[in-house]
Amino acid sequence: EAGVAQSPRYKIIEKRQSVAFWCNPISGHATLYWYQQILGQGPKLLIQFQNNGVVDDSQLPKDRFSAERLKGVDSTLKIQPAKLEDSAVYLCASSSIAGGPLGETQYFGPGTRLLVL
Amino acid sequence: AQSVTQLGSHVSVSEGALVLLRCNYSSSVPPYLFWYVQYPNQGLQLLLKYTSAATLVKGINGFEAEFKKSETSFHLTKPSAHMRDAAEYFCAVKGAQKLVFGQGTRLTINP
Numbered sequence: 001e002a003g004v005a006q007s008p009r010y011k012i013i014e015k016r017q018s019v020a021f022w023c024n025p026i027s028g029h030a031t032l033y034w035y036q037q038i039l040g041q042g043p044k045l046l047i048q049f050q051n052n053g054v055v056d057d058s059q060l061p062k063d064r065f066s067a068e069r070l071k072g073v074d075s076t077l078k079i080q081p082a083k084l085e086d087s088a089v090y091l092c093a094s095s096s097i098a099g100g101p102l103g104e105t106q107y108f109g110p111g112t113r114l115l116v117l
Numbered sequence: 118a119q120s121v122t123q124l125g126s127h128v129s130v131s132e133g134a135l136v137l138l139r140c141n142y143s144s145s146v147p148p149y150l151f152w153y154v155q156y157p158n159q160g161l162q163l164l165l166k167y168t169s170a171a172t173l174v175k176g177i178n179g180f181e182a183e184f185k186k187s188e189t190s191f192h193l194t195k196p197s198a199h200m201r202d203a204a205e206y207f208c209a210v211k212g213a214q215k216l217v218f219g220q221g222t223r224l225t226i227n228p
Contacts, residue, residue, distance in 0.1 A: 004160070042121075042207050042218030043161070056215055091160055106216065108153075108160035 002026065004109035006092050012115045018080035021112045025073070025094030031055075032069055033106060034077050035091040043091055049075065079114075087116045119144040119212040123219035131227045136180075136195040138222050140208035143189065150191040151209040151216070152182055161207065167191060178202070200226050 005024040013019050025032050030051050035043035046065065048055040051072040060067070064083070069075040079086055093106040124139035142148055149168050153161040165176025172184045182193045191208060203226045208219040 040126075040220070042209075042221050044218070045215045048215065093161075105151075105163050105166065108162070110158070110160045113158075 004092055004094055004107055006090075006109040006112055008112055009110065010113045010115075012117065013082055014117050015084055016081040018078065019082055019114065020076055020078045021090050021092075021114075023075045023077070023092030023109060025075070025092070026096075026107055029094035029096050029107075030072070031095045031097070031104070032075050033093040033095075034067055034075070035093065037089040037091055037111070039088070046077070082114075082116045084116050087114055089113050119148065119210045119214075119217050121208050121210050121217055121219035123206075123208050123222050125222055126220060127223045127225065129225040129227060130198050132200055133197050136193070136198045136202065136224065138193040138206050138208075138224065140182075140191045140193065140219060141189055142191060142208070142210045144210055144212040146212045149211045150182075150184060151211070152176065152180070152191075152193050153207045153209060153218075154178075155205040155207065155221075157204075164193070164206075198224075198226050200228065202226055 007022050032049045034046045037043040046060045047057040047067045049069040052069045067077045089111040091111045092109045095104040095106045120143045122141045151166045152164040154164050155161050164180050165174045167174050167184045175181045180195045205221045205223050207221050209216050
């Protein structure tokens with residue numbers, strides 16, 4: 001079974017530029033998550049999709065971050081304009097409801113490492 | 118709301134020694150608890166999870182964790198460390214809402 005795919009793996013941009021990350025979840029997984037992991041910290045949830053609907057985006061900085069999951073499969077996370085403090089690893093994860101809504105396991109992709117100069 | 122505290126941002130043990138990584142949680146509802154491992158430049162991989170069945174949970178790579186409600190703890194252990202265990206370990210809790218991660222513990226193995 002193929003895992004969660006993410007691209008690009010690395011990205012370097014200057015502040016005020018825009019950037020987009022792509023995620024392809026495990027086939028059949030209805031739930032998709034985007035996390036931000038700042039160096040030395042644990043991942044923090046930015047947004048959660050169930051199929052193509054948003055379940056939780058309470059910690060997404062909506063003035064600069066946006067995400068979409070068209071057709072309930074792939075997802076794109078965009079930052080526009082980027083700030084220095086956005087430097088982090090952006091992790092995508094997916095899960096199936098087979099494990100139950102509370103105990104389901106999230107499977108993570110390798111992440112995209114963003115450096116904002 | 119839920120939260121996780123991992124005691125010790127860095128733990129160093131000798132190869133063959135006991136590994137003990139500490140995790141305490143706070144949750145307003147019965148929690149589901151997870152341990153994930155992150156190798157350099159990789160995503161997170163699930164080691165084990167507690168979902169209200171047996172309190173002693175066995176995971177991959179010889180790791181196990183014990184849920185202790187009275188102590189609100191979910192410490193991760195492994196009897197004998199291997200060099201390949203060197204990584205970052207994250208404890209996470211899920212109550213009624215999202216998965217919340219601790220700050221992580223970096224495990225170093227000395228030859």
